Amino acid sequence: MQIEVTAWIGPETESENEFRPLDERIDEFHPKATRTLFIGNLEKTTTYHDLRNIFQRFGEIVDIDIKKVNGVPQYAFLQYSDIASVCKAIKKMDGEYLGNNRLKLGFGKSMPTNxxxxxxxxxxxxxxxxxxxxxxxxxxxxxxxxxxxxxxxxxxxxxxxxxxxxxxxxxxxxxxxxxxxxxxxxxxxxxxxxxxxxxxxxxxxxxxxx
Missing domain, CATH: 3.30.70.330 (RRM (RNA recognition motif) domain)
Incomplete structure (x- = not known):
């Protein structure tokens, strides 16, 4: 069976603080927890393979969606197969450098379904x-x-x-x-x-x- 997984698609100008957890308790029971990782403050040369190479160690990656403005990467949504992987990535990589930019990580929004x-x-x-x-x-x-x-x-x-x-x-x-x-x-x-x-x-x- 083939399941098509679609990352949440928002407007091209997102507030990074909107996705970042408001407290230090980053776990699977966080009120904002989803299987989607928000990755903000990307360097302009960031590629799909860069993100996969960095974040695949935290869990199984289902999808990566890089959002661009005028062809330049701004932020991305990376979807894991479980919430625990998102929590691991946030704890380990939030504030770490990718190139010259410090990453800003948080929980991405879920696309509503029934x-x-x-x-x-x-x-x-x-x-x-x-x-x-x-x-x-x-x-x-x-x-x-x-x-x-x-x-x-x-x-x-x-x-x-x-x-x-x-x-x-x-x-x-x-x-x-x-x-x-x-x-x-x-x-x-x-x-x-x-x-x-x-x-x-x-x-x-x-x-x-x-």
Whole structure:
């Protein structure tokens, strides 16, 4: 199965402070945490390969998007496969030099979708429990749960329900575990994608209505 991952695309003039965490607690439960790393204050000769060579040691890189003004690199969004890699990169590389410029790193913005990704779930949690829990934020279309890995997808029919679920659930406990939660960043998610993902990893699902 091929998943197209798209980095958040904003206007060409971004405020670097908008993406930088406001406190020193940089971890997977930070309120601004996403799988996208914002890299600001790039040197004008910075290339895709420069960024990949520097940041690949922190985790699996999914995508790199360099934003330019008049053909000159200004900042970039680098997407990892998990939030932990973004946290490692920020802690290690924020303020370090790339050429003559000191990098300014932070969490990039997520592109809103209608699907919530959960990680760190207890194997004792049931599909029905997840459905009941997330129905409080809006009608749930489907829940797909990989119990062995402790990961799940919760599909809503509207983006605002997914955003509310992430806002209210981030950093909280479900079934006794403090979970990691974020918006799945692949554009509008369909039932076709959910079915394909379920078949790929052979996991359980429920379409119980709220």
């Amino acid at each position: 699907c919530v990704w959960l990680d760190g779930l207890s194997s004792n949690v049931s599909d029905q429990y997840l459905t009941r829990h997330f129905c409080r934020y809006g009608p749930v279309v489907k829940v797909v749960f990989d119990r062995l890995k402790g990961m799940a997808l919760v599909l809503y029919n509207e983006i605002e329900y997914a955003q509310a679920a992430v806002k209210e659930t981030k950093g909280r406990k479900i079934g006794g575990n403090k979970i990691k939660v974020w918006i799945l960043q692949i554009g509008k998610v369909s039932l076709h994608f959910i079915t394909a993902w379920k078949n790929l990893v052979k996991i359980s699902e429920t379409s119980m209505k709220c």
